[in-house]
Amino acid sequence: MSIKIVRSAKFVVRSVVFLLFTSYCLLFTDVSAAPCYGTRLPAKKKLHMGFQSYSIFNRYLEHEAGSLRSQQQFFLLSLGLYDWFALDLKGGAGFIKQHPLGRDEVDYPTYMGGGYGFRLKLYETKNTRWVFGFQHISIHPKSIDLGPTKQKAVLDDWQFSTLLSYDFKKIMPYLGARWSRADYIHWIDGERDRVRSDLTKGMGLIVGFDMPLTNKIWLNCEGQLLGSEALALSLNFSL
Secondary structure (H helix, E strand, O other): OHHHHHHHHHHHHHHHHHHHHHHHHHHHOOOOOOOOOOOOOOOOOOEEEEEEEEEEEEEEEOOOOOEEEEEEEEEEEEEEEEOOEEEEEEEEEEEEEEEOOOOOOEEEEEEEEEEEEEEEEEEEOOOEEEEEEEEEEEEOOOOEEEOOEEEEEEEEEEEEEEEEEEOOOOOEEEEEEEEEEEEEEEEEOOEEEEEEEOHHHOEEEEEEEEEEOOOOEEEEEEEEEOOOEEEEEEEEEEO
């Protein structure tokens, strides 16, 4: 009986933390779709590592500023601070292609990028997991010269998500929702401008799965729909 009480208390505490944090984010922060990593968290003092390819096929910008797309490659590292809380880090490179309305696409070549975030396991039974997460990616492609002007750009990609998964042993699909924002920050001859993604398309749907290849290696595939069109693929290892 005491074990059940402790588990129930932990669930209540995590749920309260989740609700308070989500309320704060929705009210006081500007938040776009970074990959969610799925619901498989490393155990306490354990590591997960992996290699990820992330493609944003289309992301609309506000004020009729057009749209952008990006392709990114990352090395992933997740550290289990607790059995229910993981810190996620990534480093790599990516490019940005921004398409203004009525003008040619601006192509910023591949250069460095990185990100960070965390995942909080709110509930778990034998086969079911409920996870809340925050992720941020920043992409810094190379500057370009367009005739007499020099242009530079940064993509800031933010996301808050909640995911629910079910483990079928051979595959663990998950479904969830996320609220997100992508900022296209660019400089023309040193003059800075920040364009947000279209916040009317900030809510989105997450569909993905983890597929085990061995006991310690698995494939993750995740698609993002509605607010943005994106796909993430990663190969992951448990250490």
